Amino acid sequence: MASKEGDDFQNAVQNDGMAEKKDTTLSSTPAADARYRFDADRLQTLQSAAPWMKDPRYFQKVTLSPSAIMKIMMHCQSGVQKGIAKGGNPIEVMGMLLGRPDPDTPRTLVITDAFPLPIEGFETRVIADDENVVNHMIALGESLERTRKEKFMGWYHSHPFDLGDHSHCFLSQTDLSTQLQWQRAEDPHGNPFVAIVVDPLRSHNNLETPELKAFRAYPPEYVSPALNECPDGSVESSEQTRLEHWGSCWNRYYELSVEYYMSSTSRNVLQQLTQDYLWIRTLSRKSxxxxxxxxxxxxxxxxxxxxxxxxxxxxxRGTGLGPGGSTSxxxxxxxxxxxxxxxxxxxxxxxxxxxxxxxxxxxxxxxxxxx
Missing domain, CATH: 1.10.287 (Helix Hairpins)
Known part of the structure; x- marks a missing residue:
């Protein structure tokens, strides 16, 4: 257990100082500080305009708070441990995301918190106790209405499949149907929804950044202007590659870049705690x-x-036509x-x-x- 705690602490230190890598980065700019403030008037103006209703690819970025990413990763890893402890495969888990569209940073969704749901599944099929889940969400929603200004604006779930050559962060047909239903219900009311998929096994092996991706679904009538365009914007001519990386619904959703934000105060505190104590790195293990x-x-x-x-x-064993002695x-x-x-x-x-x-x-x- 002590080694695990050392790993988690080291991950936090590494993530705090990491530069942009792949599609993830950490921000502590004034814009990041502004995300801890709630401007109801500016948010209402943005929600009333609802530019995402006119542009299926309006949102391009998702930014997560430290609290949200820690809760998500702990929940997904618990599903892995629970499944293995029972002698079976890792269990797929699901939860809700709290946040809002960012009025200060265009085309950005801010995720401030995350809440696990009592849902477990295997592979891409979710097995849920409907009554239990509904009651849980109602109670949670009522509690958040009294204590928080943000609303549910997304959901997350894990794909704890085998460690393959590529990430398992994609939307299955069931996932896409769920995401599309959420968008139809919430987007018109100023509450755009996002889906986050986590690959907990690859995240466990990668000590630098979590393996997760954010997606939004296209409306049924949308047709991509580029032939064979994948969710990440690349064009892949091989159908097998598209299916392996993005699932059978590869052309019905797109990927948003992911970053993590931290207030300048929190960043300064963390730097002060760690700059003179590099010995803590010995508590972690190598990737x-x-x-x-x-x-x-x-x-x-x-x-x-x-x-x-x-x-x-x-x-x-040649014919021996070359100069003498060349073979030796x-x-x-x-x-x-x-x-x-x-x-x-x-x-x-x-x-x-x-x-x-x-x-x-x-x-x-x-x-x-x-x-």
Whole structure:
């Protein structure tokens, strides 16, 4: 448990200082500070204009508060742990998002908080106790009306599938139907809805940023001006690739960029707490994905050595039309190259093994000290 807490704290430190990477970034600008203030008049003006009703791709960005992203990730990870603890597959979970469109930053949705729902599912099919869920949402909604100024403006759920070559953040047919129903019900009333999909397994392996994406559905009558345009705006000619990355409804929704915001005060406090205490990094563990990438990199020298050996053998079995002595020279040269490649591969593997032994020793020490 102590190691897990160290990981979480280190993730917060890393996320606080991260620059833009992929489609995620962290902001502590004056605009981010403004997101903690609620200007009812400006928000009402924006909601009355409802520009998203005229432009299916009006919103381009979603920004999440620290509270929202922490609740979302903890809920999604709990589904993984619960499913595995029962001896089965990770469980898909779902929750609601609280927020508003941002009157200060055009085309941006602000998510201020998140609330889990008593819904569990498997794969892309959600199994819900309807009466329980409805009663829970009614009670939650009534409570928020008394205590919060924001409204429900989105939902999130997890896709805890196997660790594949690409992210599992996409909308299934069921997801798309749910999102479209929400948009039809809420968008006309000044409350645009967004869907967030989380890949908790890839998020667990990536210690830098959570693996999640935000989407909005196209209205049924919308036709993309670009042929084979994917939700991220890319054009993919391969149907198989489109289906693998974005599901069967790949042309009925689009992706919004995701960022995280933090107030300048919170950022300064976190920096003061961490700048003189870099030793806390020893409480965290290295990213498993980075170790895997290094191991995969060690395969290349082996492959190169095999190709070199094959070419040498092939050259030695030629017709003998070349100058005399060329075969033995090529064999000698090939053997030297092969030896260098093998030495490089062995050296890399030795480094990884040595680092892993150090990590194991450090982990054992942490368990004795903090357990």
């Amino acid at each position: 498993e994905s980075s170790v895997t990438q290094r191991l995969c990199g060690c395969v290349k020298p082996f492959q190169s050595a095999s190709l070199t050996a094959a070419s040498v053998v092939s050259g030695g 020279a090529s064999v000698s040269s090939g053997m030297d190259a092969q030896t260098k490649e093998w030495q490089k591969a062995v050296s890399n593997l030795a480094d990884i093994a040595s680092e892993d032994m150090g990590e194991q020793a450090l982990q054992s020490t942490k368990e004795q000290v903090f357990a």
